[in-house]
Amino acid sequence: MRILVVEDSSVVARVLKHMITLQIGCTVDVAVDLASARALLREHEYFVAVTDLNLPDAPNGESVELVLGSHTPCIVLTGSLDPAQRRRLLQMGIVDYVFKENRFSYEYVVKLIATLARNRATKVLVADDSALSRKFVRNLLELHLFQVLEAEDGARALEVLGRESGIRLLITDYNMPGIDGFELILRVREKFSREEMAIIGLSNDTDETLTARFIKNGANDFLQKPFVHEEFHCRVSNTLESLEMVRKLWEQANLDYLTGVYNRRFFFDKFAPQLPTLKEQGASFSVALMDVDFFKRVNDTHGHDVGDAVLKEFAKRLTESLGQHFTLARVGGEEFAVAMKGLDKGRALSLMEGFRRRIEETPFAVATVDLALTVSIGVAELGDESLDGLMKRADLALYQAKGSGRNRVIAS
């Protein structure tokens, strides 16, 4: 990623270059006037250009025209801006403008660049029955490099959400034929939690209770139409920032910090409440509990770091073996559990036997050592018991596998 800074003040240019290089880790070129900016833009493709509005050879914002003319997203730095200039710059399609006031202004620029880089991978769905309104919102989002999808009503929005994975933000109008904004949010929240997707409501309805109603229905924020560019972008970026924060908290609570697989808490929270229904339906459900054999020796001989790397590799191999169908968690130090919905004892046993064999056949290449390791596994199929009871039976089977020589799978 390459960034262009067009700035005649050597102090400002140096500060910006330093901060961007340090915090974003990309190459920064500096142009001190329009002529050198033109030459650099000819030579390189830039992810974004941060440009001063007034340069010695371009006193009237010609640098903005130059940058936008080369299809490069443009952030404008300026000492001041009157309302007419502001309107003109926004119409031209700049990403944002920043006043050169203090160090927080430069921090804002760096944060904005980092946000733009993230936005490139962020999908946003816009649901609105007005084509004009959709286009307006799409343009604003595309200026900030989002991947934008559109739906002309609530039903189509649900269709898109069913077919496209990874949509992080839904922006929905209130008044739409068929499924309106409220109903759409309710339906979306049945499938997507607040950790998975953020929602912003829009409306030009003057009902002053709308904001609260949208938020009570599951939206994260609400915008009254018509809105100004700056407010739209602030709301979108705040909403996505809080989504990111909620997601991080969720990850800290539910994922194992070392291997990245689910943790014990997630495993029990997810499956304990499901067991009564699975029993009622007569569905097959098995669990496996596994433990790397003589793992203490790995730590004792090669050190804790190598032990950690083995656990990571073990979790990776197990994830690959299981595919999307089954759930894996690290439930203890070197102990992993697998939940296998739809598998009876026999099928669970053969799946685990395949995995045991693969561990035995392929040594772990960690740091400079090749470690031949094995795993013992206990399997149990759901009977008339709680998840605790089922896990205890799998644990007993694992204990038997250890006791009868290790490197084997035993079903209870």
Ligand SMILES: Nc1nc2c(ncn2[C@@H]2O[C@H](COP(=O)(O)OP(=O)(O)OP(=O)(O)O)[C@@H](O)[C@H]2O)c(=O)[nH]1
């Ligand atoms: N490197 C590393 N080691 C861990 C971690 N958690 C637990 N352990 C180690 O795992 C080892 C478990 O050893 P034991 O329970 O005695 O069993 P074992 O050596 O695996 O032998 P068996 O299970 O009887 O085959 C201990 O040395 C723990 O310190 C971890 O997060 N990282």
